[in-house]
Amino acid sequence: MDINCGTYVLRNAQSAVEKGKLQEEDIDRALHNLFSVQLRLGLFDGDPRNGQFGKLGPKNVCTKEHKTLALEAARQGIVLLKNDKKFLPLNKKAVSSLAIIGPLANKANNLDGDYTGYPCDPQSLFEGLKAYVEKTSYAIGCLDVACVSDTQFHKAIIVAKRADFVIVVAGLDLSQETEDRDRVSLLLPGKQMSLVSSVAAASKKPVILVLTGGGPLDVSFAKGDPRIASILWIGYPGEAGAKALAEIIFGEYNPGGRLPMTWYPESFTEVSMTDMNMRPNPSRGYPGRTYRFYTGNRVYGFGGGLSYTNFTYKILSAPSKLSLSGSLSSNSRKRILQQGGERLSYININEITSCDSLRFYMQILVENVGNMDGGHVVMLFSRVPTVFRGAPEKQLVGFDRVHTISHRSTEMSILVDPCEHLSVANEQGKKIMLLGGHVLMLGDLEHFVTIQIY
Structure with a gap:
């Protein structure tokens, strides 16, 4: 209600x-x-x-500060999902002509999403890209996002054949996903997939695919197609999305966004949407839900995202053992002594009187080993001992964005709260902390932390 x-x-x-x-x-x-x-x-x-807010108007919203914030938010939110042979960024001096194709490419209001106000300076993706390449042409490809007809394909193919580089804009808008309107498929709507493939087949060079929308998409066809060199997900980037996308495509900004959700394959739609169980159940072919428990195939995973440069990590400091003895209530210590601590496999979180005393920072060195400066989102995950049935595959501990300079290192830290980040919910829904070896995962690195009573 x-x-x-x-x-x-x-x-x-x-x-x-x-x-x-x-x-x-x-x-x-x-x-x-x-x-x-x-x-x-x-x-x-x-x-x-x-009243208090009665005098607020466009002059208060459309300030230079707010416009700058909108642009930076759009830049940071764009996710580079594929970039074969470092196809991006493009050198605008080497691009003689550009073709922008798709029903979402020339409508500024499609970039705002739901629950938005009035944009200050709306700009379509076509307008944003045309500012970088004067000879830029446009073809709608589909009459609308639903794309039930291919009658406009031939015009799009002609435009694609004439251009030096081609960008196809596909995906979702509010005609496909909004309140009271759920999707029944994870594929691109209607004949959009066919449009993308047809244009890619006609283009002189591999194409760039830009995806819009707020939900996951099964674009396995594009992921595995060598004729589609790069895939960018822009979500609903707002009024500054066109400029942000152009900056990334032409190398003025290094993409560093990460996917905020798992992109499932189309087969996942066979799972009943009313089945809210998080944990997988192999006996009935149920794969689980969310990055924490899902065991099936992924198109792209939670936290995925590429950059124009490369990064390496080094863990500078983190404990290898944590003792709970000083953080337990007296009654809990007596019970543990009576039972024999060596036979215990977990401690109830409500038995820990001082979670603060267990907290620690993992100190991390992030090195940009590529040739381009850029922001990078460092994500730290944890995995609990495998002795617990129904434990998550992994869970996010924390993340932070750091700005890095080419061939230089940056130090950062992430707070680990064992009561929060190294605990799980048991079958009764109570939070417990498993004793034994926990794993902290940072990219390909793993750091083991043993939790023990004494």
Whole structure:
């Protein structure tokens, strides 16, 4: 009742009340919460134009500072998923002509996504890229994002054949994913896949595929196609997305974004969306959900993302052993002594009286071993001892973005809270900390931390 954002409650609440499934006090509670927030915002204090926020307008939103922030957010959010033979970045001086193809390429409002205000200076991807290459042409390819017809393919193919380089923009917009509109497939809508492949076959050089939208896509066809050299996911990058994309394609900005979700294959849609079990169940062919538990094939994994440069890690400091003896309650210590600590496999988190005393920082050296400066998101994962049934494959401990300079190193640290990051939920839903060897994973590096009673 409190957080419904679509029309479900509007369409079904009265029927639910009449059937006794929804009580009046539930509605009263939701309304109390709603009106409480509105009262705090001053929406009942007379003319809102005279209130605390009444004078705010475009001049307060469209400031230089805010526009710069929007651009930086778009830059950092773009994810480079594929870049065969370092096809990107392009040298704009060497690009004589450029073709931009796709129904999403020449509509600025498609970049905003849902729950957005009015953009200050909206710009389409076509406009942003044309600013870098004067001889830039455009073909829609599909009449809309649903792409139910291929009648515009031939025009797109002609434009692609004439251009020196080709960028195809495909993916999703709010006609495909929004409140009350769920996708039934992870593939590109309609004939978009065919459009991408047809253009790639006609192009003189391998093409660049730009993907839009907020959800995962099964683009296995493009991932394995050598005629598609590079794949960029831009999500819904906002009004500055066109400039950010152009900067990345032409090497003015080094991409460093990471995927915020797992991209499952189309076969995952066979799993019932009402099955909310996180853990896999091989006995019934259930692969689990999320990067923590999913055991099936992935198109692209959570946290995936490439750069125009390369990085190496070195762990400068982190403990190899943690003792819980000084962090347990007296009753817990007595119980452990009575049972024999060597037979214990875990400790309940609520038995630990001082989680703060167990925290530590992993000190990390990040070296940019390539030829281009750039930001890099360092992600630290943990894996618990394998003795626990239903343990996650891995779980994120923390992450941070660092700016690196070519052929130089940068030091950073990530806080590890064992009570939070090295614990799991058992079958009863209670958080426990497993004793024994835990693994902290940093790229290809592994660091072992043994948790023991004494």
